[in-house]
Amino acid sequence: MSRSATTSASLAELAQVARAELRGDGHFQILGVAPLEAAGPHDLSFFQPPRSPQILAETRAGALILREQELSLYEGNALVSRNPYASFARVLQHLYPAPRPAPxxxxxxxxxxxxxxxxxxxxxxxxxxxxxxxxxxxxxxxxxxxxxxxxxxxxxxxxxxxxxxxxxxxxxxxxxxxxxxxxxxxxxxxxxxxxxxxxxxxxxxxxxxxxxxxxxxxxxxxxxxxxxxxxxxxxxxxxxxxxxxxxxxxxxxxxxxxxxxxxxxxxxxxxxxxxxxxxxxxxxxxxxxxxxxxxxxxxxxxxxxxSGVLPARPARRWRRLAARFDTLEEFVQRFKQWEKTAAARASAHREESDD
Incomplete structure (x- = not known):
């Protein structure tokens, strides 16, 4: 469901506001904004990964803000931006200015x-x-x-x-x-x-x-x-x-x-x-x-x-675990080297047995 803007705006006007490149009808009037799934024929929405590009073929939005990479997947009016989310924020500020009461x-x-x-x-x-x-x-x-x-x-x-x-x-x-x-x-x-x-x-x-x-x-x-x-x-x-x-x-x-x-x-x-x-x-x-x-x-x-957090444990035990965690990578590398050495020795032993 969209919410009507304080005032309508042409797509050409919004391209300047969004700092985006216009692709399509610059005279097309935008009356509100809405999510891709709910947008109507005079709503503006935006697309940005990680969303599935499949929505681009399904949306009824009158215009989209999107990146150049997704433009080939969408046939309607578009504002092309390197940062669709930031461009959409600028458009929202323009269409829905914050109220300022009388002093x-x-x-x-x-x-x-x-x-x-x-x-x-x-x-x-x-x-x-x-x-x-x-x-x-x-x-x-x-x-x-x-x-x-x-x-x-x-x-x-x-x-x-x-x-x-x-x-x-x-x-x-x-x-x-x-x-x-x-x-x-x-x-x-x-x-x-x-x-x-x-x-x-x-x-x-x-x-x-x-x-x-x-x-x-x-x-x-x-x-x-x-x-x-x-x-x-x-x-x-x-x-x-x-x-x-x-x-x-x-x-x-x-x-x-x-x-x-x-x-x-x-x-x-x-x-x-x-x-x-x-x-x-x-x-x-x-x-x-x-x-x-x-x-x-x-x-x-x-x-x-x-990132990282460990479940709470008695403090002395936790400190020991934390110290071991810091050396875990070194231990893994040493273990891998031991595996290689053991495998080489086993192979040599089999060769000697065959002889």
Whole structure:
């Protein structure tokens, strides 16, 4: 089932938006987008492996975004792109622009007298903005948002219902923070003292760059003394925990239910699957790809694809197994060499017996 676009557009117009090459009728009007299986005669869809190319002969879509390699398998209007998914994203942004409400402060909001709210910001009912906070041009704070003392929200930020931003947090322009996320709570820091634990005050903050998106119910803790830092363009899924003093490089993406322990540094342009667990005080190089449910317990110093997790066992046994796992390849090679030697000796013995 397709959803009608905010406005129709010609295929020629969408080719420019998508940064793709037009093949077909440039005057053809696109009225919406839909999956390949459900697309109608005026819908746009896209194809990209690993999907089976058989769908290209079956779809009723009025036009497709696809690669040059699949063009021979499809006879209709097309936008040819090296990256169909990215092109499709650009088209969606064009046809379904995000809503922007009229600026103003609802009378049901509470704003501290010394907070600064830009006239072009939108503050809905139930929002609380504390002393010294700055909300810049074009920000949109939905119902139930709490902005702590001294917080700065860069231009164009969108905070969905129930977001809590603790005191002193700095958020760059054009960030989206989804419902019930918490930014700047204390990290999980306690010093053992006999049978009890002493709370470690967290006097650092959180600094978030520009164009960052943070999913619903995710938490980013403030630093102990230095700040927790999230770089430009980082994308964080729902239910992600970022511990105190963590640093995440620009344009890294993190899937849901991942947990990053305190003082870990993750490089730029990393891709991290769901439910990955990071030990504390480790460093991850730029460009690492980490498969879902991996356990990362030590530095990853070179870019590459990483995966692996072992079931829990008694700690001493687990350490022995882990040490043996590291030498397994060497053992396999030695065993193969032993097999070759044994086979050669057996062959020589048979030759001697025949003589």
């Amino acid at each position: 103003g402060v609802d009378e049901g909001a509470w704003i501290a007298v010394d907070a600064h709210i830009h006239p072009a910001a939108r503050i809905e009912a139930g929002v609380r903005v504390a002393s010294g906070a700055v909300v810049e041009d074009g920000c949109w704070l939905e119902t139930g948002v709490v902005v702590g003392a001294g917080v700065r929200l860069g231009a164009g930020c969108h905070l969905f219902p129930g977001v809590k931003v603790y005191a002193g947090v700095q958020i760059g322009p054009n960030c989206s923070i989804h419902a019930n996320a918490v930014i700047g709570a204390d990290g999980f820091g306690f010093a053992p003292d006999g049978d009890a634990y002493l709370k470690i005050p967290h006097i650092g903050g959180v600094r978030i760059g520009r164009d960052v998106e943070i999913g619903a119910n995710s938490c980013i803790d403030r630093g102990v003394m230095a700040d927790t830092v999230i770089g430009d363009g980082v994308k964080i899924d729902n239910l992600v925990q970022i511990g105190h003093n963590v640093r995440i490089g620009e344009h890294t993406v993190i899937a849901g239910q991942t947990g990053v322990s305190g003082s870990t540094t993750i490089g730029a342009h990393c891709r991290i699957g769901g439910q990955v667990g990071f030990a504390g005080h480790i460093r991850i190089a730029d460009g690492c790809i980490i498969a879902g449910q991996s356990a990362i317990t030590h530095d990853l110093r070179t870019p590459g694809v990483y």
